[in-house]
Amino acid sequence: MAVDAAAARSGLPPGVPVPPVGTNQLVTVLVPSASSTSGVLRGWRRESGGQWTGVLGPVTVRVGTAGVGAAQEGTSRTPRGTFDLPSAFGRQPNPGTRMPYRQVGTSDWWVSDPHSPSYNTYRHCAPGTCDFNESAGENLGRAGPSYDYAVVIGYNTTPVRPGAGSAFFVHVDAGVPSQGCVEVPRAVEVALLRWLDPAQHPRITIGLG
Template identity: 35%
Template sequence: MSLRRLPRGALIASALVTGGLVLSGCAGYPGHATAPARTVEDNSGHGGPPGAAAAPATPAAGLKLRRAAEVQVKEIPALGPKTLKKIPESAKQAVVVTGDAPDSSSSTVVLYVRDPAKGWEPVSDPWSAHNALHGWTEKHYQGDLHSPAGVYGLTDAGGRKKDPGTRLPYDHRSAFVAAGTGFEGESLAGAFDYVVAINYNHKPGTTPLDWTRPMGADRGGGVWFHVDHGGPTHGCVSLSEDRMKELLRWLEPSKNPVVVMGDVSMLGE
């Protein structure tokens, strides 16, 4: 039956019902039931005044909560509050070295950048690395064959080979030579082709070869990132030659890069 054949009263009632359904659809919110169409009885005062049941503030509040969760500041995974507090606010780059265990000479390196709004985000895959023969210590001494756990600046670089394109000050000279063999009989030749000084007992702004020891000679020093020779180190962290060149090119002095290093249990404190 066409609309033209309906009685006038029936046509008006049909328009009211249809209009109510359309309006109720506009007020719907994903995940919420659509409110039923309001009838003439709704205006009589039974159940409250018209419009009182529809509270648009609830969906809006939900959207705000979701947006806040989406931009929640991220921290570096596996770092506990004690370690996080040691990272300066000015640091926008972090090299995280995570040892397999307190007495392990194997570790993993991941590079992170800090976004002002989002927090820390990884920008590399995990890289395999070596650290000291006897693992990690939070109080390093000369000759203890441990890598010093902690958070340290990365300000100076150098090597026997030419600068691969780093923005750090780079000391290129033949004095970067490692002689002899490692703990597993491997050759140390080429280990110091590329190095980055780790500012543990190192004077920032000087060549990695500077032997000034701010905490005293007994606390060791000369702790570097250097080229991996296939075995444990005396205290340094070693990466493959390709990774060392990648690290050197990535570090930016203006972003105050740091290294965060230690075994997984120490970093989790």
């Protein structure tokens, strides 16, 4: 109840924790139930008086085929909670974002091998030369149009827990529920990238609502 009251006073949806001072951009992805495979994304800006104003969306998005909740490697569940948005990448050139952005090709990977010291991190290595199980990793350049643009969700990063889940992004809609990522329409993904500003310490809250 205290969280809901604070959110109501702040302008945020009920159940959304108010971010700490310093975070002035918040993305919310709220689904109607833990088993839902779609929800609503909105972008919020903290005003000088502390109130939050919606500046992006609402827009319908897809989440994991197993819904939203506790994520683990291989569950296809989108992690529930609040996480940093540290960086972005894509197969296409930078669309105008201020976020740290990497244009990726076929030598760019996200490691999903829980036995690797590089688990849940970005790596650059030519196919066939990587020091992790490539079949348990995502080749970002070969993932298709859904990775034309993507924002990294800072889940399971500090510390990284082997097997707790990896490679969660906000990326272009693939047309079907995801393996755990948040999928948004292409135009919205570009708008999100152009809005996000690392100086505002953006975060994402994924939950029920």
